[in-house]
Amino acid sequence: MRLSQLEVGETGIVKEFTDLEMSVKLMEMGCLPGEQITVSRVAPLGDPIAIHVSGYQLSLRRKEASTIILQ
Amino acid sequence: MDADLKVALVGNPNTGKSTLFNVLTGLNQKIGNFPGVTVDKKTGLCDLPDGRRAEIIDLPGTYSLYPKSRDESIVFSVLADKANPLRPDLVVVILDASNLKRNLLLYTQVADLKLPVIVALNMMDLAKKSGITIDVNAFAQKLGVPVVPISARKIEGIDQLKSAISYANRFALQEDTIDVEALAPQLIAQISKEIEVENPYYALQLAHQHETLKFLSPVQSDRIEELEQEFSFHSQKSQATETIARYSFINDLLYDTVKKHETAQEENISNKIDKILTHRVFGFVIFFAILLFIFQSIFAWSAYPMELIGDFFVWLQSSLHRILPAGPLVNLVVDGVLGGLSGVMVFIPQIAILFGFISILEDTGYMSRVTFMMDRLMRKVGLNGKSVVPLIGGFACAVPSIMSTRTIENWKDRMITIMVTPLVTCSARLPIYTLLIALVVPNRNIWWIFNLQGLVLTGMYLFSLVSAITVAFVMKFLLKSRERGYFIMELPVYRMPRWKNVGQDMYNRAKAFVLQAGKVIVAISVILWVLASYGPGNRFERIEQKYKQAQYTQHMSADDLHHAVASEKLENSYAGVLGHAIEPVIKPLGFDWKIGIALITSFAAREVFVGTMATIYSVEGDAEKMESVQQKMATAKNPDGQPVFTVAVAFSLMMFYAFAMQCASTMAVVYRETKNWRWPASQFVYMTGLAYIVSFITYHLLR
Numbered sequence: 001m002r003l004s005q006l007e008v009g010e011t012g013i014v015k016e017f018t019d020l021e022m023s024v025k026l027m028e029m030g031c032l033p034g035e036q037i038t039v040s041r042v043a044p045l046g047d048p049i050a051i052h053v054s055g056y057q058l059s060l061r062r063k064e065a066s067t068i069i070l071q
Numbered sequence: 072m073d074a075d076l077k078v079a080l081v082g083n084p085n086t087g088k089s090t091l092f093n094v095l096t097g098l099n100q101k102i103g104n105f106p107g108v109t110v111d112k113k114t115g116l117c118d119l120p121d122g123r124r125a126e127i128i129d130l131p132g133t134y135s136l137y138p139k140s141r142d143e144s145i146v147f148s149v150l151a152d153k154a155n156p157l158r159p160d161l162v163v164v165i166l167d168a169s170n171l172k173r174n175l176l177l178y179t180q181v182a183d184l185k186l187p188v189i190v191a192l193n194m195m196d197l198a199k200k201s202g203i204t205i206d207v208n209a210f211a212q213k214l215g216v217p218v219v220p221i222s223a224r225k226i227e228g229i230d231q232l233k234s235a236i237s238y239a240n241r242f243a244l245q246e247d248t249i250d251v252e253a254l255a256p257q258l259i260a261q262i263s264k265e266i267e268v269e270n271p272y273y274a275l276q277l278a279h280q281h282e283t284l285k286f287l288s289p290v291q292s293d294r295i296e297e298l299e300q301e302f303s304f305h306s307q308k309s310q311a312t313e314t315i316a317r318y319s320f321i322n323d324l325l326y327d328t329v330k331k332h333e334t335a336q337e338e339n340i341s342n343k344i345d346k347i348l349t350h351r352v353f354g355f356v357i358f359f360a361i362l363l364f365i366f367q368s369i370f371a372w373s374a375y376p377m378e379l380i381g382d383f384f385v386w387l388q389s390s391l392h393r394i395l396p397a398g399p400l401v402n403l404v405v406d407g408v409l410g411g412l413s414g415v416m417v418f419i420p421q422i423a424i425l426f427g428f429i430s431i432l433e434d435t436g437y438m439s440r441v442t443f444m445m446d447r448l449m450r451k452v453g454l455n456g457k458s459v460v461p462l463i464g465g466f467a468c469a470v471p472s473i474m475s476t477r478t479i480e481n482w483k484d485r486m487i488t489i490m491v492t493p494l495v496t497c498s499a500r501l502p503i504y505t506l507l508i509a510l511v512v513p514n515r516n517i518w519w520i521f522n523l524q525g526l527v528l529t530g531m532y533l534f535s536l537v538s539a540i541t542v543a544f545v546m547k548f549l550l551k552s553r554e555r556g557y558f559i560m561e562l563p564v565y566r567m568p569r570w571k572n573v574g575q576d577m578y579n580r581a582k583a584f585v586l587q588a589g590k591v592i593v594a595i596s597v598i599l600w601v602l603a604s605y606g607p608g609n610r611f612e613r614i615e616q617k618y619k620q621a622q623y624t625q626h627m628s629a630d631d632l633h634h635a636v637a638s639e640k641l642e643n644s645y646a647g648v649l650g651h652a653i654e655p656v657i658k659p660l661g662f663d664w665k666i667g668i669a670l671i672t673s674f675a676a677r678e679v680f681v682g683t684m685a686t687i688y689s690v691e692g693d694a695e696k697m698e699s700v701q702q703k704m705a706t707a708k709n710p711d712g713q714p715v716f717t718v719a720v721a722f723s724l725m726m727f728y729a730f731a732m733q734c735a736s737t738m739a740v741v742y743r744e745t746k747n748w749r750w751p752a753s754q755f756v757y758m759t760g761l762a763y764i765v766s767f768i769t770y771h772l773l774r
Contacts, residue, residue, distance in 0.1 A: 020308065025139070027315065030173035043444050044354050047447045050345075054172055056562075057341075058562065059561075
């Protein structure tokens with residue numbers, strides 16, 4: 001299951017990443033394996049999405065969200 | 072004024088770093104550039120309790136020492152390069168207490184560089200509210216550095232922070248965070264030996280960043296590259312391993328020192344606001360309403376101060392002319408330099424207002440929501456959600472807007488934004504449009520409420536947006552990107568704007584604009600003034616002689632005579648000669664040599680057009696009197712008796728100004744931001760080319 005497949009309000013726990021370069025950036029922003037992620041909203045045009053992770057809100061594009069694999 | 076020690080502020084974005092900077096330095100601050108790069112360098116002085124003075128350097132907010140944007144790349148350079156004159160004696164790392172985990176990542180990186188460090192724990196009140204209790208003493212003990220809880224917004228704990236700064240050790244005493252050497256033992260050892268660095272983490276950072284660091288010599292950089300090959304060092308993998316190691320250190324640290332009470336996840340205010348402001352429908356409606364308001368305010372609020380500034384310079388120029396003896400030097404200073412200066416100064420109100428609004432939108436957190444909403448739309452045309460801000464700002468002035476593109480991390484997105492922003496109808500085009508529209512469009516209402524002239528003007532504004540987006544779309548295919556675009560961005564919680572910050576921002580931006588763009592504008596206006604005031608050979612003398620003859624002096628009033636001389640002189644000046652010279656080129660667009668002069672003189676700044684027209688059609692008084700210019704232009708006839716300004720000519724001229732890069736300050740700022748003359752040059756070529764083609768088509772369609 002990928003992060004991009006979650007609906008608004010759904011929660012998942014990060015398992016791993018499919019893209020090394022992206023994973024470095026995401027981890028710096030607090031998206032780590034084991035961290036809980038909740039999709040808080042979707043932009044009016046369907047992309048990007050906003051997630052709640054490690055105590056704050058982060059926005060990322062769907063394509064980027066699809067590199068995050070959830071448990 | 073010399074400071075006794077240098078202190079750098081380092082922290083994540085949205086941690087209140089700038090607020091703390093303002094609180095520490097007050098009005099004692101200045102904005103400059105970091106040497107060699109165009110990143111705003113904010114420094115200020117702060118008096119310490121022991122009587123010493125600290126120079127505080129506000130470094131750009133960043134999530135890690137591995138840079139994602141141009142602004143961020145400066146942080147490591149300043150902290151690490153021993154030869155950097157800004158290298159701090161002490162680093163104050165600001166941590167958001169309500170989001171410690173992510174904030175500590177940067178701390179651990181800075182700490183491992185083994186510079187003396189102090190931690191300022193900001194937003195303690197927010198943390199407490201969300202049920203987080205921090206054992207500050209245990210926290211400080213574990214890190215081995217002084218930790219000062221503060222609230223920058225409420226100005227709490229600032230005195231304690233100042234004394235911590237003054238008592239800070241000159242040596243780095245912090246505990247190690249991770250085993251840096253284990254990440255790449257041989258490589259670190261070899262770099263440390265060959266480049267003579269003592270700190271292993273510094274050596275590792277050199278390995279990661281050697282391609283972009285300016286302080287490494289090419290030989291050193293190549294050698295590091297060789298070593299990386301030799302020890303098969305993979306930068307990304309090493310970064311990933313390092314980040315995970317750092318987080319595991321942080322987790323251990325937080326486990327012992329921070330307690331989070333599980334409060335029922337109640338919906339916070341920020342979330343409620345977001346539900347409305349990023350709503351499918353209301354989101355866009357509100358956004359456009361805010362835009363409209365900003366847009367209106369920029370015009371409405373700046374009109375009066377702009378007029379005052381303009382009047383002040385007119386008064387200054389005429390009184391100086393009266394006081395000082397007439398002569399070429401006085402003319403150059405008063406007409407050339409002061410004329411140029413007034414051209415710069417009149418934009419201060421608009422720039423200040425625009426930056427005031429941008430500052431409010433950013434401070435409240437709304438700007439990142441706009442980016443969030445618009446990203447998909449903007450991406451389709453080769454831009455980025457973050458391009459919205461400069462494009463909107465372009466309605467006021469391209470200069471500050473191009474400066475604001477620095478927040479766009481992706482190189483290609485940023486370049487396209489810079490390239491198309493000057494197409495957006497800026498305020499300097501407004502006087503030209505109003506003049507020409509009033510000239511050829513009848514002032515009547517259609518469909519009862521819509522004024523035809525107003526509609527045409529609105530049309531010009533919309534048209535400029537469409538053309539900017541179209542050009543961006545084309546450039547998307549022309550520019551080759553070296554890096555991947557991504558859009559990982561924090562959406563900060565909504566906050567009230569800090570009005571003091573907004574005020575300081577307006578002041579600082581206006582000052583930077585006057586000092587930086589001002590130099591170029593003044594230089595070019597001096598050149599243009601010389602071109603318009605002197606002619607080849609003895610042409611000017613002959614004109615003076617001619618008008619001294621009785622047939623003129625007896626039949627014309629002193630004023631008329633003066634203007635007749637002035638306009639004939641202009642025709643025979645170098646600018647006039649140039650105007651005649653380019654006439655064959657601009658003839659197909661419907662322009663004669665007089666318009667040609669205006670095109671040349673308004674190269675430096677579009678608004679000079681009206682002034683030049685006033686001089687050419689020798690209007691009484693000065694360029695301020697727009698109506699009289701309009702009358703003269705309306706009655707102007709070609710040698711064949713036809714009016715000069717037909718609908719075709721006026722629209723062709725408007726199209727030319729819509730597209731042509733007639734703005735020296737924009738070109739200067741594009742050069743400053745790109746550090747390469749190819750960008751402003753190609754921008755000039757493509758815009759002027761487009762202007763010519765579109766004007767040509769317009770003229771021939773309407774003729």
